[in-house]
Amino acid sequence: MKKDEFYIGYVDEVGIGTKKTLKRFVIIAISVLMIGALLFGFFQRPAINSSFDFGNPTKVSGLYHESPYPMLRVAVAENEFKDLVLLGVGKFGPNPYLKEIREKEGGLNGKQLTIEGQLVYYNGKTLLEIDDSQNVSLANSKVNTFSFTKTLGQLTVEGEVIDPKCYFGVMKPGFGKIHRSCASLCIAGGVPPVLVSNGENGVENYFLLTDLKGNPIHRDILPYIGQPSKISGALSAIGDWKVLKINVDQIEKLDKKSSIY
Known part of the structure; x- marks a missing residue:
């Protein structure tokens, strides 16, 4: 009758059966870790070139x-x-x-x-x-007297409200639910809110957000930060920035994971 090995580390040498079990466990564990690491890297969004x-x-x-x-x-x-x-x-x-x-x-x-x-x-x-x-x-x-503003009509667009400081370079990534609390603090502190929207061919569009009178908005926009939303407003351009004048109360939250891909 074959006896099971009973191994005590500080008394006995490792038995043949225990060696085989440990070897099998180590090989399987390393294989699982390597496959998991490859899959994790494959499904990650590439780091933005900011x-x-x-x-x-x-x-x-x-x-x-x-x-x-x-x-x-x-x-x-x-x-x-x-x-x-x-x-x-x-x-x-x-x-x-x-x-x-x-x-x-x-x-x-x-x-x-x-x-x-x-x-x-x-x-x-x-x-x-x-x-x-x-x-x-x-x-x-x-x-200097100047007029940079060009009126471009009405626009309805889907996107996500972010704080541009983190999104454009200070944090990677700087969007989504995981970044919502940080972005809220930035925008509440005076950083302008920006709507990011994916345009044709995956090219991102950026819109500075204001109230309907063109005044800055900070705290009123906080409930919508980091959440996919549909936003409508009057579109204009100031220099190389697009500006969207919006009614915050009319923002429509979307039931989707993200508006940024």
């Missing part, structure tokens, strides 16, 4: 405008401009860093500013993070 120049400040000069959100209109070539959305450090907008010079100058709209900050950029959109009010200065005293 960038946050943390610790590497850049000095830029341009025309400041703040409707609906603080921006710096920078010349990148002859008759070609890019509008940089301004941000503050952490989960805040830029206003605390603009307050001192705004009060000193009696307003900044239409004035040339030089700002040293950290760039955040992705997919043709650029943001500029200000970390010190001393890094904001008046480039000259000239006040």
Whole structure:
């Protein structure tokens, strides 16, 4: 009659049967881990090609405008401009860093500013993070009159409300349910809300969101952040940004996993 092995580690040597069992377990465990790792990697969304120049400040000069959100209109070539959305450090907008010079100058709209900050950029959109009010200065005293806004009609679009700071480079990923609490803090702190929508051929479209009068919205949009939604509003363009004026109460939440692919 064959006897079962009874193994005590600090007394006996490992028996033949125990060795075979351990060897089989190790092989199976390693195989399962390798297959699981391959499957996990295969089904992951690729990391977006975004960038946050943390610790590497850049000095830029341009025309400041703040409707609906603080921006710096920078010349990148002859008759070609890019509008940089301004941000503050952490989960805040830029206003605390603009307050001192705004009060000193009696307003900044239409004035040339030089700002040293950290760039955040992705997919043709650029943001500029200000970390010190001393890094904001008046480039000259000239006040420019300008009209960047173009009316484009009405639009209904499906997408997801995100905070652009995290989505465009500071966090990867910066969207969806897992990022909802972080994005809510950013937008409540003054970061502009942006609607991300997938257009034709998978190309993403971005819309700055305002209320129906074109004023900034922050806390009213919080219940809809990170959730697939259908949003309608009046579409316009300010520089290279699209702006959607919306009635927050008319946002329709969609019963789907995500609007960002």
